[in-house]
Amino acid sequence: xxxxxxxxxxxxxxxxxxxxxxxxxxxxxxxxxxxxxxxxxxxxxxxxxxxxxxxxxxxxxxxxxxxxxxxxxxxxxxxxxxxxxxxxxxxxxxxxxxxxxxxxxxxxxxxxxxxxxxxxxxxxxxxxxxxxxxxxxxxxxxxxxxxxxxxxxxxxxxxxxxxxxxxxxxxxxxxxxxxxxxxxxxxxxxxxxxxxxxxxxxxxxxxxxxxxxxxxxxxxxxxxxxxxxxxxxxxxxxxxxxxxxxxxxxxxxxxxxxxxxxxxxxxxxxxxxxxxxxxx
Amino acid sequence: xxxxxxxxxxxxxxxxxxxxxxxxxxxxxxxxxxxxxxxxxxxxxxxxxxxxxxxxxxxxxxxxxxxxxxxxxxxxxxxxxxxxxxxxxxxxxxxxxxxxxxxxxxxxxxxxxxxxxxxxxxxxxxxxxxxxxxxxxxxxxxxxxxxxxxxxxxxxxxxxxxxxxxxxxxxxxxxxxxxxxxxxxxxxxxxxxxxxxxxxxxxxxxxxxxxxxxxxxxxxxxxxxxxxxxxxxxxxxxxxxxxxxxxxxxxxxxxxxxxxxxxxxxxxxxxxxxxxxxxxxxxxxxxxxxxxxxxxxxxxxxxxxxxxxxxxxxxxxxxxxxx
Numbered sequence: 001x002x003x004x005x006x007x008x009x010x011x012x013x014x015x016x017x018x019x020x021x022x023x024x025x026x027x028x029x030x031x032x033x034x035x036x037x038x039x040x041x042x043x044x045x046x047x048x049x050x051x052x053x054x055x056x057x058x059x060x061x062x063x064x065x066x067x068x069x070x071x072x073x074x075x076x077x078x079x080x081x082x083x084x085x086x087x088x089x090x091x092x093x094x095x096x097x098x099x100x101x102x103x104x105x106x107x108x109x110x111x112x113x114x115x116x117x118x119x120x121x122x123x124x125x126x127x128x129x130x131x132x133x134x135x136x137x138x139x140x141x142x143x144x145x146x147x148x149x150x151x152x153x154x155x156x157x158x159x160x161x162x163x164x165x166x167x168x169x170x171x172x173x174x175x176x177x178x179x180x181x182x183x184x185x186x187x188x189x190x191x192x193x194x195x196x197x198x199x200x201x202x203x204x205x206x207x208x209x210x211x212x213x214x215x216x217x218x219x220x221x222x223x224x225x226x227x228x229x230x231x232x233x234x235x236x237x238x239x240x241x242x243x244x245x246x247x248x249x250x251x252x253x254x255x256x257x258x259x260x261x262x263x264x265x266x267x268x269x270x271x272x273x274x275x276x277x278x279x280x
Numbered sequence: 281x282x283x284x285x286x287x288x289x290x291x292x293x294x295x296x297x298x299x300x301x302x303x304x305x306x307x308x309x310x311x312x313x314x315x316x317x318x319x320x321x322x323x324x325x326x327x328x329x330x331x332x333x334x335x336x337x338x339x340x341x342x343x344x345x346x347x348x349x350x351x352x353x354x355x356x357x358x359x360x361x362x363x364x365x366x367x368x369x370x371x372x373x374x375x376x377x378x379x380x381x382x383x384x385x386x387x388x389x390x391x392x393x394x395x396x397x398x399x400x401x402x403x404x405x406x407x408x409x410x411x412x413x414x415x416x417x418x419x420x421x422x423x424x425x426x427x428x429x430x431x432x433x434x435x436x437x438x439x440x441x442x443x444x445x446x447x448x449x450x451x452x453x454x455x456x457x458x459x460x461x462x463x464x465x466x467x468x469x470x471x472x473x474x475x476x477x478x479x480x481x482x483x484x485x486x487x488x489x490x491x492x493x494x495x496x497x498x499x500x501x502x503x504x505x506x507x508x509x510x511x512x513x514x515x516x517x518x519x520x521x522x523x524x525x526x527x528x529x530x531x532x533x534x535x536x537x538x539x540x541x542x543x544x545x546x547x548x549x550x551x552x553x554x555x556x557x558x559x560x561x562x563x564x565x566x567x568x569x570x571x572x573x574x575x576x577x578x579x580x581x582x583x584x585x586x587x588x589x590x591x592x593x594x595x596x597x598x599x600x601x602x603x
Contacts (some may be wrong), residue, residue: 014416014419112285112288112289112292113292115289116289116290116292116293116296117293117296119289119290119293119581119582119585119586120293120296120297120578120582121536121539121540121577121578121581122536123536123540124540124574124577124578124581125297125300125578127558127562127574128300128301128304128570128571128574129300129304131562131567131570132304132305132307132308132567208425211425212425212427212540212544215427215544215547216547216558216559216562217562217563218562230427230428230431234431234548237434237435237439238439242435242439246431246435247435250425250428250431250432253425253428254423254424254425254428255423257423257424257425258419258420258422258423258424259423261419261422261423262419262423265419
């Protein structure tokens with residue numbers, strides 16, 4: 001498959017919209033201190049202050065600047081999302097690749113494990129573990145990766161099995177290429193795009209689950225997070241504050257999740273050309 | 281994969297879940313009773329109750345005996361004691377279950393039916409304006425978290441317009457009966473149900489549309505057209521019918537999302553199902569109740585997924601020989 005995936009994704013409408021959304025959120029997250037004069041934990045002296053020049057989105061029930069929370073919440077979401085997705089994709093690639101290349105009993109054992117884990121609802125296990133451990137960002141990354149990897153592993157295995165049978169792999173093998181060489185030089189480039197698609201989809205699920213867990217109040221209360229903002233703001237829905245507290249947090253979360261989903265759809269379309277809009 | 285392999289997968293999944301449910305609380309510091317029940321419950325419980333729980337779950341025994349006692353108590357339907365409600369966990373959950381079943385069941389049926397219908401229509405019209413609008417709309421919806429959809433509807437219709445009640449499943453102490461009670465329940469159900477359907481419809485829609493697009497390019501569609509079938513028959517009897525197969529699988533794949541979505545939406549609307557129960561258990565650190573809810577939900581998801589897998593084999597025999 002000799003397609004420039006990057007260009008293909010950028011060419012499709014949803015792909016461009018998705019990439020733009022992610023880039024915007026990422027820029028705000030990375031440059032957070034430049035856009036605000038406050039710290040997330042800082043007490044500003046005004047409680048439920050409406051939006052003003054000083055507090056762009058007003059202040060919350062304990063007098064903290066909401067705009068600052070929104071910016072630092074983006075950091076949490078993206079860091080946890082990317083971290084969990086990267087870790088999960090590595091495990092997927094290792095398990096799937098190993099199963100495909102080894103075959104035999106290794107393949108059977110690994111795939112039995114994968115298939116069993118695949119039918120377990122990830123968020124339920126995540127809630128159970130989080131309720132006891134009250135995870136901070138780092139532990140959350142491990143927890144989410146631990147429940148997310150099986151789906152990707154199945155995909156990587158099937159793609160690696162197909163790649164293994166390709167002529168250029170067979171040719172390399174007849175020239176005496178070792179297993180590691182085959183994996184890194186021939187099979188990985190072949191299934192690289194699939195792994196990137198897995199990565200994007202996993203990032204979307206991780207951002208989603210992080211928000212869900214903090215919405216339930218089972219994540220570390222010290223971590224600033226969109227889900228937590230929504231949980232707290234929902235208690236004051238009888239006041240006007242939801243307009244600049246609840247909605248921005250929800251909108252930011254939706255934008256991030258939608259951005260990742262759109263990028264994922266675009267990648268999927270590139271990978272499965274039959275879905276392409278050829279006769280438009 | 282054969283049927284034995286399938287059953288083996290589910291058995292393994294169940295075993296993994298039971299072990300996790302057993303092990304995670306016991307990884308916490310402190311003695312098992314304190315770790316499982318949490319500090320708050322320790323204060324609320326009398327010494328007799330502690331004795332009783334230690335005896336029932338063999339908490340003073342080595343781990344293997346504890347595990348055996350845990351499984352035995354699950355088989356008896358004994359999920360422990362909720363200190364917050366001061367009642368057996370199983371009893372508390374059964375009282376709330378009908379509301380969740382009502383909400384999730386209706387949401388599943390409605391989102392599947394509407395998603396499949398729109399998917400067929402949209403896939404059939406691929407590339408035309410109606411399809412483009414639907415596709416863009418559905419893709420935007422797919423990014424919406426369940427609880428945020430619920431919050432938006434709650435604020436718009438509940439707080440803003442005051443059209444529907446803000447919480448609960450029935451008007452308390454109203455003494456309604458018959459038709460009036462039915463309407464009251466519907467009135468309370470409308471928003472939570474709408475938020476779930478809005479979010480869940482997109483997955484079914486996108487899948488049906490994709491299959492429909494692929495099916496419309498198949499040879500048998502050309503044959504149907506060539507023999508002079510009316511377009512409506514081509515759309516539904518030929519293409520639509522064979523596009524529905526993945527929808528059955530989608531139902532299974534969607535179910536975990538739907539159920540967790542229901543839990544979150546219930547929390548937003550304070551709907552008295554097991555989602556709200558779980559949320560309260562988390563807030564009050566009523567760990568046995570929380571474990572009970574999570575275990576029940578997980579087992580239900582496993583059960584339904586197994587049924588979908590078996591059903592899928594019946595509908596499409598190719599699956600059995602796919603490996």
